[in-house]
């Protein structure tokens with residue numbers, strides 16, 4: 272079987288989709304359920320209808336684009352990603368998996384291949400957390416990681432509920448209908464840009480993702496005693512920022528001591544109250560992101576961070592508390608899907624290496640209901656979530672070919 276990708280059309284489609292943006296091109300801003308998001312969805316559905324595929328949308332706007340195979344008694348194989356984009360993003364994150372998935376299906380058809388199982392392309396709603404503060408809303412609901420109470424519980428920064436926002440966007444019906452059972456899909460494979468520097472640095476065109484990290488995020492609130500920067504002498508102080516500073520450095524040390532370079536933590540938020548140059552900080556709020564490929568190790572480090580916080584609180588006579596925002600499980604790829612991707616690389620003569628995914632992906636949640644793996648392609652300097660995000664067409668085409676071969680193999684009846 273020879274897989275031929277229409278590179279010119281794919282490049283044109285990526286550009287056309289990038290032109291549907293709320294930012295000044297080349298920047299792409301496409302936040303879920305905004306007018307631009309709805310325009311992009313309509314544009315995509317038109318491309319898929321043109322390709323002769325059938326389309327279904329669920330109550331939260333996840334879109335299922337189907338190439339019907341003769342074996343309707345067997346669960347289909349799926350691919351897909353997202354087309355929403357954070358403010359001032361680039362044009363490849365997510366899009367390569369959606370338009371690349373569409374082109375993989377078209378390429379398979381052109382090759383004369385006939386799948387036994389149906390093949391589906393899924394466009395997931397709100398992979399990015401921009402609007403509701405939590406990402407992967409579509410795939411979380413679909414896999415059951417998020418329950419239907421999210422309809423009223425999830426609120427946008429302007430206070431609008433998920434229910435109101437989706438209804439206004441035309442996605443009605445009960446949210447519990449979004450959930451799909453385990454086994455609904457035989458396998459799921461997502462094509463995505465790496466969003467890291469490894470493949471480019473090593474000159475390898477395909478990354479075969481073995482694990483997706485499990486991120487946890489939480490706030491740590493440090494409370495001390497405020498006062499006049501001149502009036503309160505040093506022995507009398509309970510400076511919240513000094514305690515927070517000690518804790519930040521301690522978090523770095525604990526993570527470095529985890530025993531694995533796959534454990535990473537970032538303190539990305541530090542809010543100081545009252546925030547005046549001549550006032551002793553009375554309260555500090557730290558925002559922490561902690562990730563690992565090993566959920567147990569991550570939770571152990573999390574426990575160590577909490578103990579360290581209590582030690583610092585005691586020594587400095589401060590109150591320190593932790594508020595968890597989320598803790599998602601890491602996902603491991605299925606050996607079967609990994610092997611299919613590896614064979615696809617071999618058949619296309621493309622070098623590959625195994626790699627870890629360190630960002631959120633819809634695949635993390637699809638892993639809860641189906642065998643899963645991801646295909647990474649290089650992106651320039653590892654840059655993503657920026658207007659200058661760039662993936663070479665040659666690499667995108669390589670990824671599409673490997674995806675097409677993987678889908679072909681997985682869609683056979685065995």
Ligand SMILES: [Zn+2]
Nearest residue numbers: 353364365398
């Ligand atoms: Zn993405």
